[in-house]
Amino acid sequence: MKVARAVGRGFSVTHRGWPVIAVVFVFYTIIRFFVDWGAATVIFAAVILGFNYLLAGTQIFARDGIKDGRYAFKGFFGNCNRFFLGQFGVSLVLWISAWILAFLAIVLLGGPASAVLALFLMVFLALTCMSWTITAADGKNVFKSIWNSILFCGRRFFSVLGLLILIFVLAITISLVVWIAYAFVVQGLRHLGLDGRVIILREVTGCALYAYFFLFSTSSLMSYYLNNRKEDERHN
Numbered sequence: 429m430k431v432a433r434a435v436g437r438g439f440s441v442t443h444r445g446w447p448v449i450a451v452v453f454v455f456y457t458i459i460r461f462f463v464d465w466g467a468a469t470v471i472f473a474a475v476i477l478g479f480n481y482l483l484a485g486t487q488i489f490a491r492d493g494i495k496d497g498r499y500a501f502k503g504f505f506g507n508c509n510r511f512f513l514g515q516f517g518v519s520l521v522l523w524i525s526a527w528i529l530a531f532l533a534i535v536l537l538g539g540p541a542s543a544v545l546a547l548f549l550m551v552f553l554a555l556t557c558m559s560w561t562i563t564a565a566d567g568k569n570v571f572k573s574i575w576n577s578i579l580f581c582g583r584r585f586f587s588v589l590g591l592l593i594l595i596f597v598l599a600i601t602i603s604l605v606v607w608i609a610y611a612f613v614v615q616g617l618r619h620l621g622l623d624g625r626v627i628i629l630r631e632v633t634g635c636a637l638y639a640y641f642f643l644f645s646t647s648s649l650m651s652y653y654l655n656n657r658k659e660d661e662r663h664n
Contacts, residue, residue, distance in 0.1 A: 431591045431652070435598065438648030441493045445643050447501040448489050452482055452639035460631055480519055483646065484511035487564030490647040494654055514563045517570035522556050554581050554588045561646075561653045584656065591652055599641045606637060 442449070455478050462471055485508035492498045530545060559577040562568060568576060581588050610633050 431587060431594055434591060434652035434655070435594055435648050437494060437651035438595075438644050438646075441490050441499070441647035441651070442640065442644040444493060444499040445486075445489060445501075445647075448486055448504065448643050449636075449639045451504070452486070452642045453635050455482060456635045456638050457631070460635060476519070477516070480516040481508050481512045482642075483560060484508045484515045484564065486643055486646045487511065487515070487561065487650060490643070490650040491565050491654070494647070494651050511564055514568075514570060514573070515560055518556070518559045518563055518573055521570055521574065522552065522559065526552050550589055551581075551585075553592060554585060557592065557649050558588060558653065561649045565650060565653055565657075580653070580656070588652070591648065595641075595645050595648055599645075602641075603637055606633065 459471065459475055459478070462474075485504045488507040488511060489499070489501070489504060492500070526548075529548065555574070555577050558581055559574045562576050562580070563570070563573040566573070566576070610629070613629065
């Protein structure tokens with residue numbers, strides 16, 4: 429399946445998932461509020477757990493929409509509960525492995541480590557994203573999902589990497605347009621003497637963008653996987 433088609437499908441799912449975006453928006457807004465308290469360890473733990481929890485429900489929302497055309501928000505939190513451990517397990521296994529391998533690369537390679545780490549980061553990013561997707565799409569356990577992700581990415585690594593790069597470029601482009609519009613609105617607020625509202629608007633804009641791209645990236649990856657899996661099944 430072409431990368432562009434997956435991204436197009438990702439936009440389609442995202443624009444039907446405003447309740448999901450609203451939930452992610454609320455979560456990120458709460459995190460941003462507590463950042464000012466300075467409890468770094470607690471906030472970090474909340475972000476990691478909350479990210480994997482919401483990712484589980486978001487993945488299933490995208491999967492059902494792409495496979496069956498069902499965009500029902502009902503059952504979202506039930507899916508978060510059901511698939512949370514799988515998503516968190518994938519994150520834990522891969523992140524621990526990544527830190528160990530990165531440490532070994534630095535210790536053993538010294539100077540050339542930066543180039544190796546850059547390559548490793550690209551491989552790790554592709555593997556992690558597809559492992560999350562496969563966990564939700566196929567209902568596999570942690571190690572089965574990671575293994576299937578290795579096989580899937582091994583057959584089309586540069587295509588997966590291209591998808592991730594395209595998602596990143598679109599996120600930057602859309603964010604730039606939004607922030608330019610934000611700058612004009614800020615000038616209007618200041619002209620009206622409403623400087624105190626600028627900080628609130630900035631936080632709301634940032635949280636909204638995060639929530640939107642959370643669903644968009646998840647949906648694009650899910651679309652890419654499901655359609656390529658279908659092609660693989662036809663050829664086997």
